[in-house]
Amino acid sequence: MAFLDNSGDILLDAVLTDEGRRRLAMGDGSFRITKFALGDDEIDYSLYVPATASGYEDTRILQLPVFEAFTNNTTSLKSRVLSYADNSLLYLPVSKLNSKIGPTATDSTGPIGGYYVSVDSTTTTLIGNLDKSAASSNGYRFAQAGAFSDQSRLVIDQGLDTANLALGYLAGASSNQQEQSLYESAFLVEVDSRLLGLTTPSDLTVAQPSFIDDDNIATYYFALGTDSSYFARQKDGKGGSAEPAFEIVTDSEGTRSQNSMIGPTNITGRLGSRLVFGLRSSLNLQNSQDLFNRLGGTASITVGSTPTSFSFINTVVRITGFNTGYRVEVPLKLLKYTS
């Protein structure tokens, strides 16, 4: 991918994405542009130097070359520029995979910061026999039909992750308008539809994607107003019905957050929303070896203390705040035991 010539005037180079071309070719009216967003994928804001002479803060940023347009619809605008009515915001919310409720893999061959995902009951049974605490401690998720909900779910916490703010809610009774504007009430989740689907976190009902693009990437849209079962309960705050709750508790140990990724300590940070959803492996993965042969391979993975050979596929789940735009990518290594 070449860089654009930036020595002259500012010019726009517009291209249809592959999904745009596909919809245009379908001729069914699905190609209809109704809104726009601005992106800044190439920008590294750590190059901004606030404490310097005026006009020199962003010299290095403005010299950054810009890529030509990517035509893959999931590759562009990974980070979007945002509008907030308030210009005095000093903190913005982030979204983080909750690795306290579902500890992530840590071994060197694993998906660091993500999960091993068993795709069928045979594999789940084997892993459970070899490592009793696989799901609760060692970075495993079970995605076959009938899996326990607490073993198939991913939990995403949103909020202000700073020690400079005392513990509180972004959208609670005592929150001001500025804080409430930082609360994320909708998420987009992207996943390879050939491999995985999503389910509700409690009764594991399979969710319907908004659309599946030409690269088989399914996009799910979960909004608090219509999909409250995907948003964690939040006493005294704003939430849905999902467990585990995302709230501040007061007990003998004091007032604190529990199992939250927001706030460097359990008495700091502002809790926003928590998205919870389950993973469900596709029938193709459960019943066939084909996709493992085409997209993955075989590897020996130590479960508990026993090296075991699995077929695997590496993939990723992307979670993006619909309003706040913050994006999290969770690496997954899908496993299937074959003999």
Add this chain to the structure above:
Amino acid sequence: MATSFKALNSNDVSRAQTKLHEAIPVTGTILSGTYSDNNIKNYSHGMFQSVYDYPYLSSSANHIIDLTAGWTPDSVLSSSANVVERNQKNDIYNEMSQVLAGYDSTGSILQLDVSGNFASAVAADKIDEALVFNFARLLTKDEIQKQANGFTMTLGVNSTYATPFSKTLTVYDKDGINAKTNSPAGEFNVLYATGSGFAASSERPCGLLFYQAGVAVLTSSVFKSDFVDACEMDAAAEPIDDILVSGSISSSCDAIRHRVSNISFNNTTELNSTIYFCRANNSEFNYSSNPTYLSSSQIRVKEISTDNPVSYVTTVGLYSEDNALLAVAKLSEPIKKTPAEEYTLRVRLDY
């Protein structure tokens, strides 16, 4: 509430049609000389000959022109003995005629006619022996631009085979935008000829140029004394009529190529565009969801809350209602967006 999308309303969208023109110069040495005819492709069917801009066995080669030649069964050449490829020459003439001139009321194929009136009965205007330049779509795109003197072809018409360009004949499109419309192949005009040894005042029609079809047809008379000189069309000094009778179509094409000095015209591409005016007002798009924008949730570009937020825009994405990214436009350099600035980014999608 934070937002990263902004709706486009009817005032933010406009449509336009633009005609884009490219200058297409074809130097005669490409047709004959530079590549020792390694860029000339002949076929076993012998109906035409293809010219490439590079030796055609190379993957870099582009097909630019097909040449062919033929004559009507009504031509005086029909009575000649020992005609080579008679059927092919008649067939190619009829094919060109039926596509470019059409049919009469009885369904008979009309003849090509330098007056532009295919239904005319004036025998002197009929192109009985046609030399055809069929330009590739790569060169003509949607059509050859209609422009007075826009299409020119310089032919070497000196009688001697070895020095063809000592005298030249310029074939050109005189009428430009005043094109005729009575061809089934779209708009066309009469090509006129003038040149050295041929007074400008005595310019005369010598062929037809079909703009949308991308075809130029010349009468073989341009290489006869009717125009300038009776030209020696091959090393054996054969005149054009002998070549058309006793030579194959391919050898007729070889003879024509030898006498082309250059061809130039402008092509036309019709671009249908939708323009989206993406308006970033002063209070919009001043923050970012870029992971580097924050350090422990604090905005890096601000030291205190009263500092203005800043973002740097590099990309415009156009989305459907269900949030699918349909088109992407890139800026050539990052632009700084603060509450002190407003921008209208004009994103143009061409179809």
